[in-house]
Amino acid sequence: MHEFSICSALLEQVAALAGKRGASAVQRITIEVGPLSGVDPGLLQAAFAVLRTGSCSAGANLFIDTPPVRIRCMACGAESITPPNRLACAQCGSFRSRIVEGDELRLRRVEMSVPALPPKQTVRSAASIH
Numbered sequence: 001m002h003e004f005s006i007c008s009a010l011l012e013q014v015a016a017l018a019g020k021r022g023a024s025a026v027q028r029i030t031i032e033v034g035p036l037s038g039v040d041p042g043l044l045q046a047a048f049a050v051l052r053t054g055s056c057s058a059g060a061n062l063f064i065d066t067p068p069v070r071i072r073c074m075a076c077g078a079e080s081i082t083p084p085n086r087l088a089c090a091q092c093g094s095f096r097s098r099i100v101e102g103d104e105l106r107l108r109r110v111e112m113s114v115p116a117l118p119p120k121q122t123v124r125s126a127a128s129i130h
């Protein structure tokens, strides 16, 4: 399953971040999954529940943010937010559009505990997962 390989790539990225910071455990992982990314958030959660076992994220929660779909119209240049199944310009109704946001899959934030530092550290990231 697609979501399993994405999830294991995600866990590797998180483990690398945790290793760099000398973190003992990861508490919370926030990712952004666009409605057009082709990834099912439910399947991703299910994969996470299985794959986190034995990793530094074993006790972590996965939060999935779903950003809106934003397009730029090639006809009139307007940017609009549209439902994922109808990528038409809100200004002029043209379907000639480019996706500005909505197809991303991104690691946003990792919260981890690092011994000898204030208990909670947040690492912000904008790295693409795959």
Ligand SMILES: [Zn+2]
Pocket: 073, 074, 075, 076, 077, 078, 089, 090, 091, 092, 093, 094
């Ligand atoms: Zn337009």
